[in-house]
Amino acid sequence: MNKNIKIVLSVLLVVGLLVLPFLFKNYRVFQFNLVVIYAIAVLGLNMLTGFNGQISLGHGAFYAVGAYTAAVLMDKAGMPYWATLPFAGVVCFGFGFLMGFPALRLGGHYLALATYAFALAVPQLLKYKHIEGFTGGVQGIVLNKPEPPFSFRFLDQPLSADRWLYFFSLAIAALMFLLAWNLLRGRIGRALIAIRDHPIAATAMGVNLPVFKSMAFGVSAAFTGVAGALGAICVAFVSPDSFTVLLSITLLVGVVVGGLASIPGAIFGAAFIQFIPNIADEISKSAPWAIYGAVLIGLMYLMPSGVMGLIRTIGAKLRPAKASASARS
Amino acid sequence: MSKLLEARKLCAYYGATQVLFDVDFSLEPGQITAILGANGAGKTTTLRAICQMVRTSGSLEFNGQQITGKSTEGVVRLGVAHVPDGRGTFTALSVEDNLRLGAYVRGDKHQVAEDMEKAYKRFPRLAERRHQQAGTLSGGEQQMLAISRALMLRPKLLLLDEPSFGLAPLIVAEIFRIMRRINEEDGVSMLVVEQNASLALDLAHHAYLLETGVVALSGPAEDIKRDESVRRAYLGY
């Protein structure tokens, strides 16, 4: 009985996601699109920080690298938008993997500090005048928003650019979530968690720590980089000041809200970081950030496992007959 | 005569693991009491339980006052000084600073100065090294420092965890001699945890024997020393 309900719910979910953009105006669809993109970025960070315990306060930098890679390829090399994604992924993987090496010697707050410093320095680096030819300097790069490859009407709404990009992002997201799920549920996932919780024991049991940790950094960076590339495509604009340390903190908020070491949590986290500013902006320009701060601290006290932890706890309470092992991730 | 320290049905836990099971003991003022037993019997835990460094349940009364649930600092301020295993000296601070810290909670500056001179007289080696970093002292000297620091509190009860551990026999003998003098001259009550049973029984007036978290035996030290079967069965000599 339970399995059938799951299948029905899943089908409903997929149908809902597909129909969604035609029920709303373009601007809303654009916002949903950003949620999807943030979900990929948050997932990337979660893989490193939640599953592997390496604290990164600088993932905004990888988002920026992915975004600029896509922008420069589209602007200077005339590459079609969809082709930039693998490049962004590979470039960011390289950066992340390289960062993994010094990160090996840094634990806990030192790594947080180094990544924080990195995030702080990124806007300055992007504005550097000697690479202005590529990066567009302070002005950044303006891109053309991709047009949908075919026309289509549903529920009396056309397939606009925003709607098309929504489907595009959704497809990429589905792919990446599947990839992450595959990676994390098997040996690799267990090794990552072992490294996070008992690094010395993990080494003693044959887990190659340096390789795993650097790979984790690389893959995590690649995910967030692909998200950045998607972001550049959908927003059709990159500039250095879009990628300050606040972006890194925003992604961290997404991870914390959704739940550390949770794949589906990334979606809740992304929705939170996309829509809270919209709502809270009404009150004051600073309100969203005050809320982020309160949420970060509050969740650490009350709900350290985020939304997914809450859902799991409620689910466990609703199924008292099933002997469920307590969730200790 | 009211008891200095009385424990009734004392249980102690490290996290979820219970280590002491309904332990009863009491200490008379002015006496030296020894806690004996093998490794893992719960001797150190008993001292930590008194200082509330581990979670306890049951009754623990010091001078008639319940101390379960108090903070460690709170118990210390009532007059309990603890020389932990490993000495617990502030290795980066000087010998003199260590002694000063021992008197941290006292307000009587002149008597503190007097007590410090007394400590130096009692342990001349400390006097020689008063400005030296405590971490550079030998094991025996650190033990002397640890005991002196504890005495700077002018405690009503002195807890000592394995004072002989890792020290050469001559130093141990000297330290135990001094401990006896401190008890006789200044009337400081002591609770000594020791693996070296014969040393402890020579020093103490009363002894308890712990075995996996319960009191297996208790009585005057003299009696236990003389009882051959007890010595062979429990104390290995």
Added chain:
Amino acid sequence: MDAFLHQIFSGLANGCIYGSVALALVMIYQATHHINFAQGEMATFSTFIAWALINSGWPYWAAFFATVAISFLAGVLVQRIILRPVEKAPVLTNVIVFIGLLVIFNSLAGWIFEHTIKSFPSPFAQKGMLATSIFSAHELGSALVMLCVLAALYAFFKFTPVGLAMRAAAQNPESARLVGIRVSWMLAMGWGLAAAIGSVAGMMVAPVVYLDPNMMGGILLYGFAAALLGGIDNPGGAVLGGFIVGVLENLLGAYVIGTELKLSVALVMIVGILTLKPNGLFGKHVVTRV
């Protein structure tokens, strides 16, 4: 030659500020083994409080000392209320809470005091007998203020019983409890002192870089670099590290890479130190058993 000397002296003056921030970071690290990511934003918030007092008519030095006192109290309260519950939690939890504090202080500053850039007065007359072509009156004055603060702190820790107790509590909390020291209040005081130092640094820096919620962002980075350079558990090293970072920043900025990449210099320093010499120049190497 004058220009070069000016770079050096101004670098040293900046170095006082970086050194003070570094000192605040080291104090909290020594006591709690955590890095206070919110140090900069707390200092900025304090500076806003001073600005508000001055704006409502308070004389400069009255506002100055009131701000220092308020900041001390705020530091104590932050430790007691927000940090104590997560004292024993894993590092990640603490880092997240610190970032949360950073964000709250920054956004509260923006909310209450708005984002418009404000000017902040300097108590040292612009043209007076102290100004020369090598350093301005404010640079000299703020350097002296910071040095006074550092001297006062040194005296506090070396010669007072409470200072000794705080050092003991930081080095060996368990033994400190065994001599009756209330260790968690020592932690709170450490936070209070760190907040107070930060507020002085903020008030010394604001006249130069102007006051806005993001004022201390870059300076915090230099503070980190200075603290790491000197050894994250070495207060004297932090101060020395501050001077080195200050002078290097100026010299590299003026003669090597240009001023736009200054933050990257700090970044390279931080990553470099963490990778090559994590204990800094003067830190102690601690070996922990498995």
